Amino acid sequence: MLAAGALLGGALAVPAVTASAGTSGPCSDADTAIYRPPASASAAPGDVIACRTVDSLPLLGGGTAVNAWKVQYGSTDGHGRRDTVAGTVIVPKEAWQGPGERPLVAFVPGTLGIGPQCAFSKQLAGQYQDAYEGPNLSALLKAGFAVAATDGAGYLDGQVHPYVSGADAGHAVLDVVRAASRLPGSGVSPDAQVGIWGYSEGGSGSLWAAQLAKSYAPEVNVVGVASGGVPGDLRQVAKALNGGGFAGFLVDAVIGLSVTHPDMPFDGLLNDKGRTAVKDAESLCAVGTVARFTGAHIEDYTKDRLTLDQLYALHGPDGTTWGQVADTNRLGVGVGPSGSGARYEIGFPVLQYRGLLDEVIPAETGQGTRRAYCDAGVATQWTSYAGDHLLGDPQAIGDSVDWLTDRFAGRPMHGNC
Structure with a gap:
C-alpha cells in the first residue's frame, strides 16, 4: 500500500x-x-x-x-x-x-x-x-x-x-x-x-x-x-479498496498472491480486461498504478464477474482456498x-x-x-x-x-x- x-x-x-x-x-x-x-x-x-x-x-x-x-x-x-x-x-x-x-x-x-x-x-x-x-x-x-x-x-x-x-x-x-x-x-x-x-x-x-x-x-x-x-x-483491506481510489493496490495484491501460489486458479479466470490489467500492473510503479486503476472493481476482470467472496471460495488442487491463502497472511495470529x-x-x-x-x-x-x-x-x-x-x-x-x-x-x- x-x-x-x-x-x-x-x-x-x-x-x-x-x-x-x-x-x-x-x-x-x-x-x-x-x-x-x-x-x-x-x-x-x-x-x-x-x-x-x-x-x-x-x-x-x-x-x-x-x-x-x-x-x-x-x-x-x-x-x-x-x-x-x-x-x-x-x-x-x-x-x-x-x-x-x-x-x-x-x-x-x-x-x-x-x-x-x-x-x-x-x-x-x-x-x-x-x-x-x-x-x-x-x-x-x-x-x-x-x-x-x-x-x-x-x-x-x-x-x-x-x-x-x-x-x-x-x-x-x-x-x-x-x-x-x-x-x-x-x-x-x-x-x-x-x-x-x-x-x-x-x-x-x-x-x-x-x-x-x-x-x-x-x-x-x-x-x-x-x-x-x-x-x-487482507480481507478487510481488499473490501475497502475494491472500487475505490486505491484499487490498484488490490490488483497488485491479487497478482502478488498468484505469484506465490501458481497452482491456484488465476489465469483461467481472467477475461481480456483482466489480462490487460495484469500487464499494466506489472509495467507501472506506485503512482501509475493508483492512476490506472482508480475506481476499478475486481469483478470486472474475470469472465464470470466473480466477487471477492466468490474468489475466496475457489480452491487449488490440494483443496486450499484463496480465502485460506489470504488468511495465512493475517498478522497477529499466533x-x-x-x-x-x-x-x-x-x-x-x-x-x-x-x-x-x-x-x-x-x-x-x-x-x-x-x-x-x-x-x-x-x-x-x-x-x-x-x-x-x-x-x-x-x-x-x-x-x-x-x-x-x-x-x-x-x-x-x-x-x-
Whole structure:
C-alpha cells in the first residue's frame, strides 16, 4: 500500500544526507549482476552473492557523508525454498559516537509497484520512478545508524514482486540484516543491535519480520520494530479498496498472491480486461498504478464477474482456498511474548501507528492488529496521527527514529495497550 511523500516532494523538513558515497571494500560487480537472478537459488540466507559500491544516492538529498552498496543476497521464500533478493546497505562515514557497535535499522519500503523496474535500490540510486521514503532513511542516517533496505522478493530481472506475501517479506528483511554484516567493507557488526521499520506494505513486512525473527534468524539482535499503516487483515483491506481510489493496490495484491501460489486458479479466470490489467500492473510503479486503476472493481476482470467472496471460495488442487491463502497472511495470529510457547514469539517491543484519516487501511484493521498484539501480551505502543494514509508516514518520521533510538539506548518502553 502506498506510503507518503510521493505527492509531497521536497516539502518535508528532514535531515539531509550526502548523495555521494565512498568506495570502501571490494564490491565491484556490474549493476546488471545485482538484478540478474542466479541459475539456481542456492546461496544460504544472508550470504552476499554480488555487490556494487553506489556512487550516488540522489533520493536522499545532500548532507551526511555515507558509504553505500547495492547487494544481491540469499533468502528464503514463503514456502521455505531458497530465494535471491536485492537491497541497499548505507553506512555513515562518521564514526559511531554511541556505546558498543553502530546500530543497524532494517528498512522496509512501502508500496512501489510489482515490476522489477520499481525496485527500491534502483530508485535510491537515481533510476527515479516514484519512490518517496528518502526522508525516512535520511533521518536514520543523520542519527548515526546504519541502514539495510531490502527491495523485497521478486524484483530481479523477469520477476514479479509477491506483494502482501508476509513470509516472503519477513525473510527478505531479516536476511538483508545478515547480508549487511557479511558485506565486504561495510563495518556492520553481526552483533549490532537491530531495529526494523516500515510503513504500509513496509509496515506489514516489518511486523512479519518481528513475528519470524526468533524462528528464522535467532542470532539477529532485534531490539524493536516500528510498523505503521499496517494492512494486517487482507480481507478487510481488499473490501475497502475494491472500487475505490486505491484499487490498484488490490490488483497488485491479487497478482502478488498468484505469484506465490501458481497452482491456484488465476489465469483461467481472467477475461481480456483482466489480462490487460495484469500487464499494466506489472509495467507501472506506485503512482501509475493508483492512476490506472482508480475506481476499478475486481469483478470486472474475470469472465464470470466473480466477487471477492466468490474468489475466496475457489480452491487449488490440494483443496486450499484463496480465502485460506489470504488468511495465512493475517498478522497477529499466533503471536506471544518470549517463553509463551506461541508460534511467533516476540521478545522485543513493538510500535504500531496509523493516520486517523487513513483511507487505504480501514480503522478496524489497524486496531485489530493492535488488539491482537496487546491481547497476546506482546509489549506494544500505539500512536495515531491526524493525517490520512499518505501523511501518516512523514508525520511519524521523528517519533519513529526517536523510538528506535530509545530501544538502542536500552530505555524501557511504556506500552499503552
